[in-house]
Amino acid sequence: MVKIMNKKKWCSLLLGTIMLFAVPLLAHGETKSDNYSVSPIFSENQTTNVTSFYDIKWSPGKTEKVGVRITNNSDEDREYTLTTNKAQTNKNGIIDYSSTQKEETKGHRITEMVRFPPVVKVLAHTSQDIYTEFTFPQADFNGILMGGIHISEKKQQNSSQGVTNVIAYNIPLVIRGNIEQRPDAKIKFGTISFEKETVNHYALAMKLTNVETNFLKNVSVKVKIKNEKEKVVDEQESTVDITPETTFSYPIHLKSAYKSGKYHVEIALKHDKQVWKKSKTIVLSNDQAKQLKQSSKSKKIAGFPVIMGLLLFFVLFVIGFILLKIKKKK
Template identity: 45%
Template sequence: MKKIITLLLLFVLNIGGSGVLANDTQSQKGSYSVSAIPSIHQTEGVESFFDIRWTPLYTENFGILIKNNTDESQTYNIRVNKARTNKNGIIDYSDSSAESDASIYRLTEMIQLPKEVTIGAGQTQKVEGTLSFPQESFNGLLMAGIHVSEKKNQGSEATVSNTVAYNLPFVVRGDSDSRPKAKLSLKQTSLEKLSSTQSSLDFYLSNEEATLLKESDFQAEIRNISGKVITTQSSKLDITPETKFIYPIKLPEKVQAGEYSVNLKVTHGKDNWEFNKKFTITGEQAKEIHQRSGIKNYSWIIFCIIIVAIIFIGLLFLFLRNKPKIKREVNNSSLCRSNRRKKNN
C-alpha cells in the first residue's frame, strides 16, 4: 500500500513539473513583440501592417514599436526586405537579397529605418522610419516587409538557439487606381531535389509587372511519350509584384527514364497563361529519384535469376540431348553380351 501511495505522489509531482516547464517555454517564446505605427496615409481599416497610398514628392513618417519582455537589455536587428513568393508558395519577407535592377521603384531603398536598436529590460521603444516618394505618379503596387530579429552574441555557446523573428508587411499602392496589365513569363525548367524524399520539375517563372496576382490558380500535368498522364497538380498562390519565383511540380516516386511533356496553366481573373515543355529523365536521374524516395533497386537480383535460369535451361537441354545416345550405348552393350552367350552355348 505504501508503494502505491509513493507512486501516486511521484505521478502528481511529475504532472506539476511538466506544467511549469511548459509555462517557462511559452514565456521564452514571447521575449519581445513588434507592432506597427501607421502614417497619416494609411489605408482605412488596416491596422496590423503598413498599407500606404503613393504620394508624389512626399516624405512619409511612420514607426514601429518594439517591446522587450525580458529582464535584460536586448539589441534587435531591423531590415527592409522585398516581399517574394517562395518555393512553398508562401509570401516571404525574410529574404534579404537585392531587388532586381529591372524594378524602377524599390521599397528597400525608399524606406529608411535604423539597422539595429537596443532596448532596456522590460522597456518599449518607438523606432521611427521614413518613406520617400519620387515626384512621378505610380499606377502599380509594391510590397516589402520590415523584418525584426534578436541580435545574437557571436560568442554564445548555447547548444540550441531558437530565433524568433517578426515580419510587418509593407504595401504601397499607386496614386492611380489603374494597374498595369499582368505579365507572367517562363524562364526555364529543371529537375531538382524538392525534399529529402521528393523530386520535382521546377518552373522558373517571373511576374514582370508591379501588380499582385492574388490567388492565382495553377493546373499542371505531366504525360509520358505515349500520352498517358503520369501526374497532375493544382495549387493557389499569391504572386508578389515584380518577383521571380519557382513553382515545383512533384514527380512520381517510381517515374522511369524516358521522354515526357508537361503542361502548366496559370489563371488570375481574366488573365491566363499556358506553358508547354518537353523534358527527358535520364537513367541516372531516374536512379537518383528512386533512391531519394526510398525505392530499392532489385534489378541486379532479377539479372542474377535470369542468368541462373539460362544456365539451368542450357544444362537441361544438353542432358535431354545426350539421353537417347546413352540409351543406345546401353542397348548395344546388352546386345553384344547376349550374342556372346549364344556363341558360347
C-alpha cells in the first residue's frame, strides 16, 4: 500500500512539473479573440468556391461592392479601424497583408481603389456590416493585384501603460485581370551586402524586385558563397512567394565562420521554367568579420537554454508516462 501511495505521489509530482513547463508554452500562443470577430462579405462576382478571402475578377467599367462584418462580443461599445494594405513579401519570404509600406506601382493602386471607412463604431453584443464600392477602369487588365483589409480594435492612449496590444485581422484581397495571359515575369536584383539583421545577428541581405503584376508562387532561391580559394563556405536553398510589384530584402543566414577578405556570391532564382541569376564579389572587412564571429557565438548561447528546456520536458514526459502505466497495472 505504501509503495502504491509513493508511486501516486511521484506521478502527481512529475505531472505537476510537466504542466509547469507546458503551460508557458501554451500561454504564449493565446489571443483574446473572444472580444470580436470579422468575416468578409463577398461581391456578386466573387470567384466560386473561394470562401476565406476576396477573390474578384477585373470587370472593365463595372462597380463592385464588398463588405466586412464586425461582431462585437464585449459588454461595451467599441471602435474599429479598417485599412487597405498592399500585400508585400516580407524578409521571411512569406506574404504579409498587414504591411503599411507605401504602395509603389506604375499602374493601379489597390490601396486607392478599395477604401473602407477608416473608423467604425459597433455597439456591444451586435454585428455591423461595413461596405465599400469601387469602379474598375474601362481598360482591360492582364495582371494581378494583391492586398489585404486590416481590421483592429481602436484603443485609447494610456499615459501610464502606453498603447495596449490588440489582436488584428487581415482578410486577403485578390483582383485578377480579365485577360488570362499574364505579363512575362521579371525579377530585378538590387544590392547584395553583409548587413545587421537584428541587434546581434548578421546576414547576407539581397534586395529583390518583382517588376510586373505577377504573383510568383514557390520561387526557388539557391545561394552559394565561395571564398577566394573557390571553396564553398555557405549554401542555402529556400522557397519564397513574391507578391506583384514588390521590392523586399531577403536575408541569407550565415552558418560558417568568416574571415576578412573577398567572397564570391552566386544566386539563382527559378519560377516555373524561368531562371534569374546574379553573381557578385563582396569584401568583408576586419570589423564585419569580428561582428559575424560574435553573432555566431551569441546564436549558440541563445539556443542552449531552449534545447535544454525541451530536453528536460521530454525526459519528464517519458518518466511520467511510464509511471502512469505502472499505476494502471496496479
